[in-house]
Amino acid sequence: MWKSKTIIVVIVTLAIGFAGGFILRPVTAPPQQAVAAASPSPVAPVPTEARGTQYFVANIDEARQVVAGCRDGSVRGGECATAEEAIIKVDAAERRKRFLGN
Incomplete structure:
Protein backbone atom coordinates (compact mmCIF):
# COMPACT_ATOMS: atom_id res chain seq x y z
CA MET A 1 0.00 0.00 0.00
CA ALA A 29 16.54 31.18 -20.62
CA PRO A 30 18.88 33.96 -21.79
CA PRO A 31 17.39 36.26 -24.43
CA GLN A 32 18.16 35.43 -28.05
CA GLN A 33 20.55 37.71 -29.92
CA ALA A 34 18.88 39.86 -32.55
CA VAL A 35 19.87 38.87 -36.08
CA ALA A 36 21.80 41.64 -37.80
CA ALA A 37 20.56 43.12 -41.04
CA ALA A 38 21.89 41.73 -44.31
CA SER A 39 24.31 44.62 -44.79
CA PRO A 40 27.88 43.35 -45.08
CA SER A 41 30.46 44.78 -42.72
CA PRO A 42 33.19 46.90 -44.30
CA VAL A 43 35.97 45.07 -42.41
CA ALA A 44 36.85 41.53 -43.41
CA PRO A 45 36.77 39.08 -40.49
CA VAL A 46 40.18 38.06 -39.18
CA PRO A 47 40.67 34.28 -39.03
CA THR A 48 41.02 33.21 -35.41
CA GLU A 49 42.33 29.73 -36.02
CA ALA A 50 45.96 29.09 -36.78
CA ARG A 51 46.76 27.95 -40.28
CA GLY A 52 47.79 24.33 -40.56
CA THR A 53 51.06 22.69 -41.48
CA GLN A 54 49.78 21.76 -44.94
CA TYR A 55 49.12 25.43 -45.70
CA PHE A 56 52.64 26.39 -44.71
CA VAL A 57 54.18 23.49 -46.67
CA ALA A 58 52.43 24.84 -49.77
CA ASN A 59 53.48 28.44 -48.91
CA ILE A 60 56.99 27.95 -47.55
CA ASP A 61 58.03 31.60 -47.99
CA GLU A 62 55.15 32.72 -45.81
CA ALA A 63 56.11 30.07 -43.24
CA ARG A 64 59.63 31.50 -43.12
CA GLN A 65 58.19 35.00 -42.59
CA VAL A 66 55.97 33.75 -39.74
CA VAL A 67 58.90 31.99 -38.04
CA ALA A 68 60.99 35.15 -38.35
CA GLY A 69 58.11 37.11 -36.82
CA CYS A 70 57.88 34.59 -33.99
CA ARG A 71 61.57 35.01 -33.23
CA ASP A 72 61.37 38.80 -33.02
CA GLY A 73 58.05 38.68 -31.11
CA SER A 74 55.72 40.27 -33.67
CA VAL A 75 53.79 37.03 -34.29
CA ARG A 76 52.31 34.87 -31.54
CA GLY A 77 50.01 31.92 -31.29
CA GLY A 78 49.69 28.49 -32.79
CA GLU A 79 51.06 29.49 -36.17
CA CYS A 80 54.62 29.63 -34.84
CA ALA A 81 54.74 25.90 -34.19
CA THR A 82 52.96 24.88 -37.39
CA ALA A 83 55.11 27.16 -39.56
CA GLU A 84 58.29 25.82 -38.00
CA GLU A 85 57.08 22.24 -38.46
CA ALA A 86 56.36 22.95 -42.12
CA ILE A 87 59.86 24.36 -42.63
CA ILE A 88 61.36 21.27 -41.02
CA LYS A 89 59.30 19.00 -43.29
CA VAL A 90 60.24 20.90 -46.46
CA ASP A 91 63.92 21.00 -45.52
CA ALA A 92 63.89 17.26 -44.76
CA ALA A 93 62.21 16.52 -48.09
CA GLU A 94 64.86 18.59 -49.92
CA ARG A 95 67.72 16.83 -48.08
CA ARG A 96 66.17 13.44 -48.84
CA LYS A 97 65.81 14.40 -52.50
CA ARG A 98 69.47 15.51 -52.72
CA PHE A 99 70.68 12.38 -50.91
CA LEU A 100 68.70 9.96 -53.06
CA GLY A 101 69.39 11.88 -56.24
CA ASN A 102 65.75 11.97 -57.31
Whole structure:
Protein backbone atom coordinates (compact mmCIF):
# COMPACT_ATOMS: atom_id res chain seq x y z
CA MET A 1 0.00 0.00 0.00
CA TRP A 2 2.76 2.42 0.97
CA LYS A 3 4.84 1.50 -2.07
CA SER A 4 2.07 2.35 -4.49
CA LYS A 5 1.42 5.70 -2.77
CA THR A 6 5.14 6.51 -2.86
CA ILE A 7 5.37 5.67 -6.56
CA ILE A 8 2.32 7.81 -7.33
CA VAL A 9 3.73 10.75 -5.34
CA VAL A 10 7.07 10.45 -7.14
CA ILE A 11 5.42 10.33 -10.59
CA VAL A 12 3.18 13.32 -9.80
CA THR A 13 6.15 15.29 -8.44
CA LEU A 14 8.22 14.56 -11.56
CA ALA A 15 5.33 15.54 -13.82
CA ILE A 16 4.86 18.84 -11.97
CA GLY A 17 8.61 19.50 -12.13
CA PHE A 18 8.82 18.85 -15.88
CA ALA A 19 5.73 20.95 -16.56
CA GLY A 20 7.13 23.77 -14.43
CA GLY A 21 10.43 23.58 -16.30
CA PHE A 22 8.73 23.87 -19.68
CA ILE A 23 6.54 26.74 -18.47
CA LEU A 24 9.41 28.68 -16.88
CA ARG A 25 11.86 28.04 -19.71
CA PRO A 26 11.18 31.34 -21.51
CA VAL A 27 11.65 33.19 -18.23
CA THR A 28 14.91 31.53 -17.17
CA ALA A 29 16.54 31.18 -20.62
CA PRO A 30 18.88 33.96 -21.79
CA PRO A 31 17.39 36.26 -24.43
CA GLN A 32 18.16 35.43 -28.05
CA GLN A 33 20.55 37.71 -29.92
CA ALA A 34 18.88 39.86 -32.55
CA VAL A 35 19.87 38.87 -36.08
CA ALA A 36 21.80 41.64 -37.80
CA ALA A 37 20.56 43.12 -41.04
CA ALA A 38 21.89 41.73 -44.31
CA SER A 39 24.31 44.62 -44.79
CA PRO A 40 27.88 43.35 -45.08
CA SER A 41 30.46 44.78 -42.72
CA PRO A 42 33.19 46.90 -44.30
CA VAL A 43 35.97 45.07 -42.41
CA ALA A 44 36.85 41.53 -43.41
CA PRO A 45 36.77 39.08 -40.49
CA VAL A 46 40.18 38.06 -39.18
CA PRO A 47 40.67 34.28 -39.03
CA THR A 48 41.02 33.21 -35.41
CA GLU A 49 42.33 29.73 -36.02
CA ALA A 50 45.96 29.09 -36.78
CA ARG A 51 46.76 27.95 -40.28
CA GLY A 52 47.79 24.33 -40.56
CA THR A 53 51.06 22.69 -41.48
CA GLN A 54 49.78 21.76 -44.94
CA TYR A 55 49.12 25.43 -45.70
CA PHE A 56 52.64 26.39 -44.71
CA VAL A 57 54.18 23.49 -46.67
CA ALA A 58 52.43 24.84 -49.77
CA ASN A 59 53.48 28.44 -48.91
CA ILE A 60 56.99 27.95 -47.55
CA ASP A 61 58.03 31.60 -47.99
CA GLU A 62 55.15 32.72 -45.81
CA ALA A 63 56.11 30.07 -43.24
CA ARG A 64 59.63 31.50 -43.12
CA GLN A 65 58.19 35.00 -42.59
CA VAL A 66 55.97 33.75 -39.74
CA VAL A 67 58.90 31.99 -38.04
CA ALA A 68 60.99 35.15 -38.35
CA GLY A 69 58.11 37.11 -36.82
CA CYS A 70 57.88 34.59 -33.99
CA ARG A 71 61.57 35.01 -33.23
CA ASP A 72 61.37 38.80 -33.02
CA GLY A 73 58.05 38.68 -31.11
CA SER A 74 55.72 40.27 -33.67
CA VAL A 75 53.79 37.03 -34.29
CA ARG A 76 52.31 34.87 -31.54
CA GLY A 77 50.01 31.92 -31.29
CA GLY A 78 49.69 28.49 -32.79
CA GLU A 79 51.06 29.49 -36.17
CA CYS A 80 54.62 29.63 -34.84
CA ALA A 81 54.74 25.90 -34.19
CA THR A 82 52.96 24.88 -37.39
CA ALA A 83 55.11 27.16 -39.56
CA GLU A 84 58.29 25.82 -38.00
CA GLU A 85 57.08 22.24 -38.46
CA ALA A 86 56.36 22.95 -42.12
CA ILE A 87 59.86 24.36 -42.63
CA ILE A 88 61.36 21.27 -41.02
CA LYS A 89 59.30 19.00 -43.29
CA VAL A 90 60.24 20.90 -46.46
CA ASP A 91 63.92 21.00 -45.52
CA ALA A 92 63.89 17.26 -44.76
CA ALA A 93 62.21 16.52 -48.09
CA GLU A 94 64.86 18.59 -49.92
CA ARG A 95 67.72 16.83 -48.08
CA ARG A 96 66.17 13.44 -48.84
CA LYS A 97 65.81 14.40 -52.50
CA ARG A 98 69.47 15.51 -52.72
CA PHE A 99 70.68 12.38 -50.91
CA LEU A 100 68.70 9.96 -53.06
CA GLY A 101 69.39 11.88 -56.24
CA ASN A 102 65.75 11.97 -57.31
